[in-house]
Amino acid sequence: MRTVIALALGLPLALLTGLQALSSVLTYAAPDLAVTIFPLNGLAREHVAFARFRESAGEGVGKELSAAARAARDDARAAIAADPLVPKAHVVMALASEPGEARARILDLASRFNRRDLALQGLVIEQGLDAGDFPRTIETLDQILRVHPEYRERFFPILLDALAQPEGMPAFAEMLDGSATWQERFLSYAVRRKAARPALAQLRGDIDFMDDEFDAILISGLASQGEVALARELYSRFAASESEAVDEGTQLSWASDYPPFEWDLSDRRYVRAQPSLDGERLEIFVQSGHGGLVARRIVDARRAPFTILTSYAGSRPVREDSVRLELTCLGQSAKAGESTIEPGRNRMSINALPPDCSQLVIDIRARALRGEPALRFELEPIRFVAPGIG
Numbered sequence: 067m068r069t070v071i072a073l074a075l076g077l078p079l080a081l082l083t084g085l086q087a088l089s090s091v092l093t094y095a096a097p098d099l100a101v102t103i104f105p106l107n108g109l110a111r112e113h114v115a116f117a118r119f120r121e122s123a124g125e126g127v128g129k130e131l132s133a134a135a136r137a138a139r140d141d142a143r144a145a146i147a148a149d150p151l152v153p154k155a156h157v158v159m160a161l162a163s164e165p166g167e168a169r170a171r172i173l174d175l176a177s178r179f180n181r182r183d184l185a186l187q188g189l190v191i192e193q194g195l196d197a198g199d200f201p202r203t204i205e206t207l208d209q210i211l212r213v214h215p216e217y218r219e220r221f222f223p224i225l226l227d228a229l230a231q232p233e234g235m236p237a238f239a240e241m242l243d244g245s246a247t248w249q250e251r252f253l254s255y256a257v258r259r260k261a262a263r264p265a266l267a268q269l270r271g272d273i274d275f276m277d278d279e280f281d282a283i284l285i286s287g288l289a290s291q292g293e294v295a296l297a298r299e300l301y302s303r304f305a306a307s308e309s310e311a312v313d314e315g316t317q318l319s320w321a322s323d324y325p326p327f328e329w330d331l332s333d334r335r336y337v338r339a340q341p342s343l344d345g346e347r348l349e350i351f352v353q354s355g356h357g358g359l360v361a362r363r364i365v366d367a368r369r370a371p372f373t374i375l376t377s378y379a380g381s382r383p384v385r386e387d388s389v390r391l392e393l394t395c396l397g398q399s400a401k402a403g404e405s406t407i408e409p410g411r412n413r414m415s416i417n418a419l420p421p422d423c424s425q426l427v428i429d430i431r432a433r434a435l436r437g438e439p440a441l442r443f444e445l446e447p448i449r450f451v452a453p454g455i456g
Contacts, residue, residue: 116142116154116185135161157185169193191224200234204241211248218248222255230261238265239272250277257283260291267296270304281305282324289326289364294396294425301327316450318365318428320348326364326427337432342444347379350432352441357433364396367426370419371453374403376412380443384409388441390431391448395423402426407445415453 116138135142135158142158160172170193187210194203207225211218228234242249256262257280266284281304288297305324320341322329329348331339336353339360350360376391378384386406391414393403398420405414407430419426428448434441 116158132161135159138162154185157189160189170197191221195224195228198233200228200231201237203228204234204237208241208246208248212246215247218251222252225252226256226259226262229256229265235265235268239269242269242273253277253280257287260287263287263291264293264296267293267300270300278305278323285324286326286330294364298327318363318448318450320345320447326362329361329363332358332360339430347444347446349444350430350441352432352434354434354438354440355436358431359429360432361428361430363428365426365428367395367419367423368450371415371417373451373453374414374416375449375451376407376414377446378407378409378412378443379446380409380441384441384443385435385438388433389443390429392429392431394427394429395420396425396427398423 138158139162142155142162145152145155146159156172160169163169163172187206190206191203191210194200194206204225207221207228210221229238242253246252253266257266263284267288270281270284281300285297285301285305288294288300301324306327320329322331322341325331329339331348333339336356337358337360338351340349341347342349348361352360374391374393378389386408389407391405391407391412392401393414393416394400395402400420402419402423403414403416405412430445432441
């Protein structure tokens with residue numbers, strides 16, 4: 067009798083276990099069939115609900131997404147009833163709810179037990195941005211990028227938007243401590259975006275990124291977009307290796323690590339400039355039939371009058387206008403001074419500067435006409451001195 071009872075109980079249990087196993091196998095390949103075979107398969111119900119939502123949503127946004135989520139809400143509710151931990155079912159339920167506290171509660175609950183699902187975390191990010199909750203947004207992005215580094219290019223623009231908001235700065239300052247695996251790549255991405263540079267400059271004052279290339283790109287980028295004073299401040303604080311004030315007897319080295327406050331040197335095929343091995347001279351090459359800007363930098367202007375000394379050494383004589391030195395006040399088009407540079411020592415006297423001239427742009431230009439030999443010459447460091455000195 068006991069054997070019969072055992073068989074009577076065992077067969078249904080065995081059948082149920084088999085159906086559950088078969089349903090589990092079909093969860094991803096055929097979730098509808100998996101639900102039919104075993105209705106308590108919450109993961110399969112979640113796939114059914116999310117597939118129905120995606121099919122209805124298409125490329126929709128806003129209200130269209132909410133309508134698609136409401137169409138799949140019953141399936142999502144059934145999935146959660148079978149398995150409360152299915153994340154995408156919570157995404158559907160959140161989108162089916164009205165924006166506000168109800169949606170926030172669902173997302174908060176769901177994100178507590180799942181920090182890996184991209185759809186769920188993406189909705190948490192959107193909720194945080196809408197609410198102006200930048201610390202939570204950045205924390206969620208950090209969690210995603212630690213688990214899914216392959217998606218960094220997709221989420222970096224969102225991080226960039228958060229970085230550009232003043233409210234997001236404290237959270238970034240706390241997050242960028244060197245422990246985030248995505249930090250180096252993100253900073254390399256952000257420093258090349260105009261909108262992010264002012265915020266990065268502010269962060270740079272609090273955080274040592276220990277990256278000379280980052281500083282060089284940030285300083286150059288800020289200067290190129292008109293933030294010259296901010297760029298100069300960063301250069302003076304973190305990069306300058308010499309006094310940049312153009313005072314009595316100042317000699318400018320040929321350092322070129324941090325343009326425009328050090329030299330921005332041409333590196334084109336037909337026009338090149340580079341410091342000599344000892345750094346004492348600037349070596350310049352201009353192919354026949356070519357020319358243009360060879361080197362440029364910005365210096366603090368000084369009170370006029372003053373004199374600029376240059377010294378040229380080349381393999382052959384040059385035409386009178388082959389090499390030129392030009393001065394321009396930053397932000398002004400008119401020349402503040404210009405002269406040719408000829409073999410030997412050269413002097414250019416500046417008796418007065420235009421009003422509101424606080425920064426001087428120094429340009430060195432060279433040209434070899436077609437049919438002329440290539441220009442190969444060296445310049446000694448440029449010096450600023452008082453009139454009558456040197």
